[in-house]
Amino acid sequence: MNVNYRHIEDKILWNLVGSEDDSLAFGELHRRYAAKMYTLARRKLDDQAAAEDLVQELFVSFWLKRKEIRIEKDIDVYLFTSLRNRIISSLRKKLYEKSVSLHDIPDQTLASHSANPVQEEILLSELQVAYDRELGKLPEKSRRVFQLSRSGLTNRETAELLEITEKTVEFHISKALRILREKLNYLALIVALLSS
Numbered sequence: 001m002n003v004n005y006r007h008i009e010d011k012i013l014w015n016l017v018g019s020e021d022d023s024l025a026f027g028e029l030h031r032r033y034a035a036k037m038y039t040l041a042r043r044k045l046d047d048q049a050a051a052e053d054l055v056q057e058l059f060v061s062f063w064l065k066r067k068e069i070r071i072e073k074d075i076d077v078y079l080f081t082s083l084r085n086r087i088i089s090s091l092r093k094k095l096y097e098k099s100v101s102l103h104d105i106p107d108q109t110l111a112s113h114s115a116n117p118v119q120e121e122i123l124l125s126e127l128q129v130a131y132d133r134e135l136g137k138l139p140e141k142s143r144r145v146f147q148l149s150r151s152g153l154t155n156r157e158t159a160e161l162l163e164i165t166e167k168t169v170e171f172h173i174s175k176a177l178r179i180l181r182e183k184l185n186y187l188a189l190i191v192a193l194l195s196s
Contacts, residue, residue: 010075018066026066030059033076036161037083040152044087054086074144076161080151087152127184134183138176145172 005013005028016025034055041051058079062069071078135143145168148158155169162169 011071014071014075017063018069021066026063029075033079034059036153036157037079040080040157041083041087044152045090050090054090055083058083058086073147077144077147077151080148080153084151130184131180134180135176138179142172142176142179145169146176149173 003024005024008016008025008028010029010032013022013025013029016022017029037058038051038055041054042048045051045054062079062082073081135146138146145158145162145164148161149155149169153161155166155173159166159169
């Protein structure tokens with residue numbers, strides 16, 4: 001049987017990958033997202049080879065862990081969030097390699113950190129839980145657009161990926177931000193006051 005994978009939804013493709021080790025379904029997911037992921041990685045890292053390696057490593061890991069990975073979000077959100085995390089790790093590693101020792105940091109900088117890091121950590125944790133809860137309550141389209149925008153995609157890239165206009169992307173991001181701001185304002189204010 002000859003299956004045309006181009007017309008199959010992402011979630012069904014992922015189910016084929018995970019349950020049947022379907023390399024053609026995996027290839028279709030790669031075809032849909034690899035180039036866009038590479039563009040994002042290259043823009044953020046400003047390094048073509050590092051961007052290529054990062055995307056390739058992500059897809060290799062994705063394939064190797066296909067039996068273990070449980071995707072609760074949309075596939076595109078999962079992929080771009082995974083890529084964002086790898087980009088951040090890569091940038092942190094570069095920063096660490098170039099970092100200065102603590103002896104080179106002025107005493108005022110060290111003293112400016114929170115006086116109660118345990119309390120700050122608890123509040124940040126509560127804020128994250130509240131954020132995740134409120135994000136889950138957003139309308140599906142707004143949530144998906146917002147998550148993609150926060151994974152590092154530009155509005156144009158998000159619009160192309162979801163086949164909507166940039167104005168629609170802007171609308172959904174604004175809507176999500178307004179709702180989240182209203183719901184999380186109190187907790188964020190407390191965290192900001194304790195962190196200063």
